Amino acid sequence: MPLDMNYFNYFTEIELEFVKRRGSHMWVSPLDWALIENWKQRGIPLHIVLRGINASFDGYDQRKHRGRKVNTLLFCSQEVEAMFEEYGESRVGGANGSSNSDGSDGSDGSDGSDGSDGSDGGNGDSPFGAPQLIAFLRENCETLQRLRDQADSGSVLEDTFARTAERLEQIIETLQENGALSPELLEMDLTMIEEVILDGLKEQAGPERLGELRKEGRQQLRAYKQTMEREIYDQTLNNFIARQLREEYRVPRLSLFYL
Numbered sequence: 001m002p003l004d005m006n007y008f009n010y011f012t013e014i015e016l017e018f019v020k021r022r023g024s025h026m027w028v029s030p031l032d033w034a035l036i037e038n039w040k041q042r043g044i045p046l047h048i049v050l051r052g053i054n055a056s057f058d059g060y061d062q063r064k065h066r067g068r069k070v071n072t073l074l075f076c077s078q079e080v081e082a083m084f085e086e087y088g089e090s091r092v093g094g095a096n097g098s099s100n101s102d103g104s105d106g107s108d109g110s111d112g113s114d115g116s117d118g119s120d121g122g123n124g125d126s127p128f129g130a131p132q133l134i135a136f137l138r139e140n141c142e143t144l145q146r147l148r149d150q151a152d153s154g155s156v157l158e159d160t161f162a163r164t165a166e167r168l169e170q171i172i173e174t175l176q177e178n179g180a181l182s183p184e185l186l187e188m189d190l191t192m193i194e195e196v197i198l199d200g201l202k203e204q205a206g207p208e209r210l211g212e213l214r215k216e217g218r219q220q221l222r223a224y225k226q227t228m229e230r231e232i233y234d235q236t237l238n239n240f241i242a243r244q245l246r247e248e249y250r251v252p253r254l255s256l257f258y259l
Contacts, residue, residue, distance in 0.1 A: 010046055011036050013163065014073075017050050017192075021057040022070050032073035044084045047171055047189045052080030054192060086185075091178050130179045133186070134172055136259045140252045141168040144197075147251065157249070160200025164193050168254070183256060190254040201245040213241045 014036050015028050028036075039049055056076040148161035171189055175181055202210060217240040225233055246253070 009163070009166065010040050013046055013167075014039075014049055014053070017053050018073055018076070021053060024069060028073055035073055035077060039080065042084075044080065045087070045170055045174065047167060047174070047192075048083050048087050049080050050192055051185065051188055052076055052083040054188065055079045055083065083185075086182075087174075090181065130175050130181075132259070133181075133256075134175050136256075137168055137172050137175070137254075140254055141165050141172065143252050144168065147249070156200050156204045160197060160204075164197050167193050167196075187256050190256065194254050197251055198242055198245065201249055201251065204249075205245060210241065213244050216244075217241060 011033065015032075018028060018032075036049075053073075053076045056079040057070070059079075060070065060075075144161045144165040148158055148165060151158035151161060167189075171186070205213075214237065217237045220240070221228075221233065221237060228236070245251075252258075
């Protein structure tokens with residue numbers, strides 16, 4: 001079963017992600033809230049919904065839409081359903097074993113398997129198995145929980161670290177249940193969590209500190225600015241600021257590249 005998150009957190013996280021990707025501060029409609037409640041009642045995990053929302057907007061951003069805004073969460077429903085179907089298929093083929101009608105997992109080898117121990121978590125594309133991934137994510141989750149406990153009560157950082165630790169807990173539970181997860185989809189989930197953390201760090205740092213970091217970054221890039229494309233320059237500057245903030249607040253990197 002998915003992690004039993006309270007309704008407020010589930011609804012709020014989805015609403016915030018949708019509003020962020022839509023680029024408008026107009027909140028979701030009553031119809032959208034009904035759709036979210038349907039997802040919640042069906043047990044669609046939060047990270048699956050968020051993944052579907054981002055996949056929908058990634059595709060939308062690549063099309064020529066002439067400035068038209070997405071006005072409803074229904075726009076993302078098809079991707080959410082597709083992601084949930086893929087999630088369900090991975091559960092059937094993951095640690096739960098074969099879908100025998102008697103509920104057995106085929107662990108006695110009678111299913112005709114090759115006798116491998118499945119130490120790669122059922123994911124032949126990844127050099128790391130589920131135990132390594134879970135250990136890596138668990139360590140980072142515990143760090144986020146410590147940062148949450150150290151933050152001032154009611155502060156932006158307390159809320160940020162609490163939300164992201166909870167998201168990470170759900171991903172860990174999925175891995176524990178399935179023993180298999182696409183590295184690409186897992187990396188997508190972790191990237192979204194890192195973006196939430198970075199937004200919280202920027203809000204906590206405030207405009208003055210961000211201005212100082214931007215100035216410092218520009219000084220370090222001054223000798224290279226003329227030879228860099230504008231987009232690359234801006235991204236490098238933003239990466240510098242993000243790295244400095246993570247170091248200041250002792251926030252770990254969640255990406256699988258750091259595994």
